Amino acid sequence: MAATVVATHERADAAERILRAAIALFRERGYHGSSMRTLARALRMEAASLYYHFASKQDILFAILDRTLDGLLDGVGRAVAAVDGPPARLRAAVRFHVLFHAHRQHEAFLSGSELRSLTQANLRLVLARRDEYERVFRGLLSVGARAGVFQVGDVRLTAMAILTMCTGVATWFSDRGRLAPESIADRYVEMILRSVTRHPKGSPS
Amino acid sequence: MAATVVATHERADAAERILRAAIALFRERGYHGSSMRTLARALRMEAASLYYHFASKQDILFAILDRTLDGLLDGVGRAVAAVDGPPARLRAAVRFHVLFHAHRQHEAFLSGSELRSLTQANLRLVLARRDEYERVFRGLLSVGARAGVFQVGDVRLTAMAILTMCTGVATWFSDRGRLAPESIADRYVEMILRSVTRHPKGSPS
DNA sequence: GTCTATACTGAGATAGAC
DNA sequence: GTCTATCTCAGTATAGAC
Known part of the structure; x- marks a missing residue:
């Protein structure tokens, strides 16, 4: 084994x-x-x-997406469990998500773009686990909002915005590009925390 | 005509x-x-x-993407020209981008997902105009940063983050969903402006 | 575990009648 | 401007030798 x-x-x-x-x-x-x-x-x-x-080409696609979801669920679980408090946990989750989409760029890209190529049965399996992954982010936002440290108009929408923004890294990231995965993750974490953190003195809008 | x-x-x-x-x-x-x-x-x-x-299936794909780019370039030009100052212009551009990706969801989705299905020659044409579109957003961020109203660590990265986040709307938006395009656009504009606006009193990070 | 050979289906595209 | 008929090639997948 x-x-x-x-x-x-x-x-x-x-x-x-x-x-x-x-x-x-x-x-x-x-x-x-x-x-x-x-x-x-x-x-x-x-x-x-x-x-x-x-057994088939479809089985190959499913194996790829299934393993990618293993990596995502496992990784975000570890990242979030390692720290405490909503801001630190959201940072950790976003950081993990961005790094994953840079380091395992190609499979991560496929997990978004080839869902439509799955058979119905395989799609159901994949979507169930993807929902589970998204719930982690929604959970972090909800807890932070209830604790008063985040200001989030709509938890679901904000989670989608954060995830699609970070997932997009897999579409344009290049090994030989200007920015290392760590730098990208740092900037993304900063942007995202700025956009959800409650500002005591009156926020811009 | x-x-x-x-x-x-x-x-x-x-x-x-x-x-x-x-x-x-x-x-x-x-x-x-x-x-x-x-x-x-x-x-x-x-x-x-x-x-x-x-003449061919490829010509159909190209016609779709070409027309979509017409709509994007034309629309963002009008949106930005209608207002003054970096914040208002960025708001207008983001708003337009989100609304376009909700209203013309399917073609907008294709413009991102089917670039790889274009022939080399067609891809060059499409990418040139997509770059032109992205430059609009980079320009708005640069001007705002130089004017001191935006705080943007990396203009190119921020522009990519904003665009991929908004483009993602085309992947999940639903006519029969909870949120209308206008509501989504409002929230996205708010999130994005929060994340790029300079905070006089010390920003969270 | 990899090969050759092949079955079968559907692909993009064209010719030419109407 | 749309049809029927067809060309040619590539697709997924299997059978069976080695």
Whole structure:
């Protein structure tokens, strides 16, 4: 069991290699724009060989999104649990979300853009867990608003605004760009906390 | 000439009807996930008939994105020109952007999600005009920062953050949802102005 | 576990009748 | 301006050898 867990960033087994190549390909051309033949070519194998590891192209997409959600739910849980109080927790959650969307950019991008390519059954599974993730952010905003440290007109809308803003990082981030993930996260955290923090002396509007 | 201009929301000629059906279809299944046969079926015609109006499926996608960019560039220009001063102008630009992404939700969504489905030549044309649009927002932030009314750590990053946050409205907005476009725009304008406005008495961070 | 060969379906696009 | 018929190619997936 330990061996299979370690595999993620070390000696990748065949299924791992396939998923990684699929992430890159789907990200570049989209799910429907990518063929099993093209995916196989990137891996220097024949298309038929892919079917030994995955039952279908749809299964590959689902595996990618499912693992990405594992990472998101697990990560935000740890980040939030490590600190106390609504502002620190929101900072931690936003920071994690931005870093995840920079470091695991391609899979994170797919989790937003290829939902429509899932079968109904798979979509239900993915959406249920995505809702769970969003509830974490809504929860943080609600608690902060009730405690009087946040000023949030509409919790759901604010959560969507925060999440889509940070998720967008996956669409434009570049390894070779001007800003490192840490810098982007710092700025995003600052912007977001400014926009939800209650200002004692009269806020601009 | 007047007649063709009027057509957009009235008696749609064949090309118009095709574009509108394509917007709905591409939005739902993606460009590569949509076939000319399916598009034709939605219009109750045969696939071959589409080729009388458009030379290729790619031309349909390009026409959609091109027209959407017309709307964005034209609209933001008018919105910004109507008021004075960086805060009012940023408000107007954000407001327009949000309303556009709610009212013309599907085409706006495609302009973000289907760039990768364009041919290289078409992509160049679209990206050039999208850059032009983004420059409007960067310009507003720069002017406000220099005037001392905005506090913006990084103009480019802030512009990206604002735009991706507002563009995200096209991904989740629903006609039958809880909030009207106007309400969403109001809240977004408020959040964004809070996050960029310089606070004289010491800002939270 | 990967291959060759292939079944079967649907894709984009064109020709030419009406 | 829309149709029927069709070309050509690429798609997902399977069978069965090695």
